[in-house]
Amino acid sequence: ADSYLGQVENNLQRMRQLAVESNNGGLSAADQTNLDKEYQQLATANKNIETNANYNGNKLFDGSVASTTFQYGQNAATDVTTVTNVNMSTFGTLTGTSVTSAANATAAQAAIDTDLTSLKAA
Structure with missing residues (x-):
């Protein structure tokens, strides 16, 4: 789950960089x-991760499972972690956003910032 969330965060950070770059008035269409x-x-x-990421047949990011417990070592009493399900569909929607103009890039940046805040709270 952590690696999926890490990839989503990396993608969002890069998307934000692209939005900032696209907001540069010196760029052509x-x-x-x-x-x-x-x-x-x-x-x-990111949408593919939201839709397809699963562990042991359970979707991790669609809100269908409240939490998942993982045993990561040999000691079942101490080597256990619980990951609370992240419902990525509740993030600020990036569907329909683009960086094809300065105005679009500004709107995309705001949506990405909202998603990054939600992701860090997850």
Whole structure:
């Protein structure tokens, strides 16, 4: 679960960098379109993690399981951790966001900041 969340956070951080870069008034529309291609790929990757990440047949990030307990060592009494389910569908939606213009990039940045805050609270 941690590696999935780490990947989502890395993707969001990169998406934020792309939004900041796209907000640069010196970029052409073609430059912004190229930045948006990577932005959309990262958004799709995060959606795929939300939809498909599972452990032992249980979806980890769709809100269907309250928590999952993992034994990670030989000692069942002490080597156990519980991961509270993260419902990524409650994050500020990035669906429909883009960085194809300065205005779009500003809106995307705000949505990403909301998602990063939600992710850190999870």
